[in-house]
């Protein structure tokens with residue numbers, strides 16, 4: 390193992406977690422990032438560590454989504470344009486919106502979520518990560534009976550997999566969180582969840598990886614994976630330099646379309662754009678919210694962070710681009726003011742969009758690439774990239790350095806990509 394030289398491609402939460410665990414175990418790690426560490430989707434997520442939460446694919450999702458597309462205020466947005474690849478992807482996605490697949494996903498992801506949460510606790514404590522990490526859970530709050538029924542259903546599902554969410558009435562919610570408006574009829578509390586500042590988490594862990602011996606190269610993109618035919622031997626950078634390695638980990642997020650194609654592996658990862666708008670109140674130190682809330686019917690997350698509250702959400706399939714649509718951003722505020730007092734008067738501190746890497750079956754791709762010794766993939770975490778970051782890093786570290794994993798991760802394998 391000591392002579393294991395690993396190149397990790399991509400410096401988002403996934404790549405940094407992979408690099409950290411391998412460097413800590415003593416491997417010779419180089420992490421190559423085209424832009425800046427944590428500058429992709431990992432920069433501005435809602436910061437919730439939502440262990441055990443069901444993935445995107447759920448029974449009835451497509452029917453609901455098609456209806457939502459007719460509503461300009463819907464969290465889902467697919468621009469009308471000719472895109473057969475997206476159509477195929479959505480068609481495949483539809484085939485995974487079944488009760489059976491939901492059970493398969495929960496059985497695979499719920500234990501990994503718990504392991505990831507435990508790793509967060511250990512990492513924050515042992516590495517002294519300054520990232521506003523809080524283990525106070527979050528509330529999902531509803532304005533309609535339908536929303537409440539959906540949340541109650543999700544909570545019951547999570548209880549089957551060992552989590553402990555429980556229902557809360559509207560009045561109880563207002564007692565706990567005075568900013569919640571009268572129109573909120575109830576919701577659920579998810580006690581196992583945690584929150585953090587996602588960008589700080591990535592920056593801090595990258596720093597500790599370097600202390601454990603990793604080298605980080607930013608502003609450098611990988612253009613090609615080099616192979617003898619069956620065995621990886623390194624990568625070529627966009628400036629032509631070659632980095633030798635006997636293992637390469639691709640943690641390239643929503644930008645994962647190209648590098649594996651020469652090995653006959655077309656990763657069906659689609660970019661699901663999301664937005665955030667950070668709000669601060671005019672009175673110094675005042676907080677819009679004390680604890681994180683998901684606004685159920687609109688799928689907007691409101692997370693209190695150090696000095697501001699982040700509204701994050703929406704899902705837009707408009708390709709790999711970072712164009713910000715002002716209407717989508719405004720929808721975050723429009724949604725939040727129906728649930729929470731103080732939103733409209735708050736000052737907008739920053740706005741952002743990022744690309745979630747989405748797979749058609751809602752399960753990430755984590756593991757070795759069949760037929761190409763030394764090549765590993767870790768992407769496709771969609772809404773759960775921060776949540777599953779640490780456990781993904783641990784799994785990849787074990788695959789690369791030990792040839793197998795201590796946790797069951799077969800469902801995340803690359804064998805299912807045809």
Ligand SMILES: Cc1cc2nc3c(=O)[nH]c(=O)nc-3n(C[C@H](O)[C@H](O)[C@H](O)COP(=O)(O)OP(=O)(O)OC[C@H]3O[C@@H](n4cnc5c(N)ncnc54)[C@H](O)[C@@H]3O)c2cc1C
Pocket residue numbers: 398399400401402403404421422423424425427428429430431432433434435436437438439609610611612640641642643644662663664665690701702742743744745746767768769770771772773774775776777
């Ligand atoms: C609005 C929003 C809210 C979210 N909220 C949550 C949440 O509350 N909880 C949660 O768990 N998840 C959340 N997510 C999802 C989470 O942010 C993503 O799943 C996660 O950030 C994906 O991490 P990643 O490392 O795979 O991708 P990224 O962070 O995008 O990192 C990939 C990196 O690879 C680099 N790269 C790509 N190609 C190359 C190359 N050829 N050479 C070198 N570098 C390359 C890119 O520059 C990029 O920095 C949210 C996402 C969004 C958009």
